[in-house]
Amino acid sequence: MKNTKPETGGFFQRDRTWHPPAFAPGYKSTVVRSPQKAPVSFANTVSEITGPVFGHEMLGELDNDLTLNFAKPGESAIGPRIIVYGKVLDERARPVPNVLVEFWQANAGGRYRHKKDGYLAPLDPNFGGCGRTITDEDGNYSFRTVQPGAYPWPNGPNEWRPAHIHFAIFGHGFVQRLITQMYFEGDPMIWQCPIVRTIPSREAIEGLIAALDMQSTLPMDARAYKFDIVLRGRRSTMFENKLEGN
Amino acid sequence: MAQPLIRLKETASQTAGPYVHIGLTPNACEISGVYPEDLGISMVNEKTRGERITVKMRLIDGANAIVKDALIEIWQADADGLHNSPSEMRGSADPNFTGWGRQASDENGVFTFETIKPGRTPFPDGRFQAPHISLWIVARGINLGLQTRMYFGDEEAANAEDPILTRLEHQNRVPTLIAPRSGDTYSFDIYLQGDRETVFFDI
Numbered sequence: 436m437k438n439t440k441p442e443t444g445g446f447f448q449r450d451r452t453w454h455p456p457a458f459a460p461g462y463k464s465t466v467v468r469s470p471q472k473a474p475v476s477f478a479n480t481v482s483e484i485t486g487p488v489f490g491h492e493m494l495g496e497l498d499n500d501l502t503l504n505f506a507k508p509g510e511s512a513i514g515p516r517i518i519v520y521g522k523v524l525d526e527r528a529r530p531v532p533n534v535l536v537e538f539w540q541a542n543a544g545g546r547y548r549h550k551k552d553g554y555l556a557p558l559d560p561n562f563g564g565c566g567r568t569i570t571d572e573d574g575n576y577s578f579r580t581v582q583p584g585a586y587p588w589p590n591g592p593n594e595w596r597p598a599h600i601h602f603a604i605f606g607h608g609f610v611q612r613l614i615t616q617m618y619f620e621g622d623p624m625i626w627q628c629p630i631v632r633t634i635p636s637r638e639a640i641e642g643l644i645a646a647l648d649m650q651s652t653l654p655m656d657a658r659a660y661k662f663d664i665v666l667r668g669r670r671s672t673m674f675e676n677k678l679e680g681n
Numbered sequence: 682m683a684q685p686l687i688r689l690k691e692t693a694s695q696t697a698g699p700y701v702h703i704g705l706t707p708n709a710c711e712i713s714g715v716y717p718e719d720l721g722i723s724m725v726n727e728k729t730r731g732e733r734i735t736v737k738m739r740l741i742d743g744a745n746a747i748v749k750d751a752l753i754e755i756w757q758a759d760a761d762g763l764h765n766s767p768s769e770m771r772g773s774a775d776p777n778f779t780g781w782g783r784q785a786s787d788e789n790g791v792f793t794f795e796t797i798k799p800g801r802t803p804f805p806d807g808r809f810q811a812p813h814i815s816l817w818i819v820a821r822g823i824n825l826g827l828q829t830r831m832y833f834g835d836e837e838a839a840n841a842e843d844p845i846l847t848r849l850e851h852q853n854r855v856p857t858l859i860a861p862r863s864g865d866t867y868s869f870d871i872y873l874q875g876d877r878e879t880v881f882f883d884i
Contacts, residue, residue, distance in 0.1 A: 441767045441768050441770075450690070451825075453690060453691065454693055462822070462824075465824060467822070468821075470878055472854075472881075474883035475883070476884060477845050478805045479805075480802065480803070480805060481769065482764075482810075482815045482830075489720075498715075526688055526691060527688065528689050539703040539705075549700045551750075563715050565707045565715055601701070607768055608768060614694060615692050615695045630695060633696075642690065642692055643692065665691050668688070
């Protein structure tokens, strides 16, 4: 038995001026996919403050190793070998333990293993491109992969995505659910990308750039990038109004 | 000056992109052997309590095209109105019901969930909400995951007193949240834009 109760307070209001707006015409796909009416708000109910949890026992041994989890025995994916690690926190700077973190990416040449990706760069027979892990008691996660390549995409006539890894993160409540992308420190293409530029502030963009951490490398094996993720925080239940029937 | 509040900003959202299924439903997009099965594909087993239902959803964009590269997650209470979550303080949910589902669409853009009809749950003021399923929708062109709910077309009485449905300023938009029933199947079309735009939430 742990001496702590699960937190059940309502979540802090999401700062929608910090996130990219739904309609961001520089990223053309948003034009017909952005709701145009104002979203409706109401107090969090049990539907919002609860969410699914996943046990560490569901993880396979190679789930957090993209260099091996699709590779033939004795082989591994091609590309610059890296470790990505970090902590999942909430807006109160508290670690978020035991949450599922999923990630996917292009291979080192910038090609996705997907029938709709027709980029010239070849598939790597030993690279699938997906992985997952669950944060530990202190909110930490890590995985091994190869650094993905940049690639062109059909938005403008000559537009390129900077190297990135997609992340989907669960919290403890369903409205904490978040999808984002991690970029790499020092990549000049970050600032030219129409998808990155849907984010209004430079500060918010910098929060998506993983830092090269040469103290956390695996010598003679892999460099390390640190990427912390912040989920919505929730009110303390200490003085919460009595929730009738709750 | 006052004491500083220790607060971090939420990590900014980015679109799930066109290849979200590589990460979240890899077996459905021909990446097999990494995970035994896609997470969230199965919500029920033979012991799950409650009425078995099928929910079929479609997502329609502002040009009236069916969106086929999206991903939808759902979250709902069990037949007694309890959630399978450590944050559920009112009791223990049915251990044979996950409450959470995740699907890619088929080639026609239909998302199919095999689940059960949820029980009613309380609003913070103690009134009961109508049975509903919470949705989270992500795709290329969606910068921040969309949140909405699906209510049940054959729950007229509960819907008529639901604290959220009754407080919508534009009552003519209530039907955008209600899925009609035919047999054991509910059909829910989600419109991203236009006259029939679904009510989305900031919650």
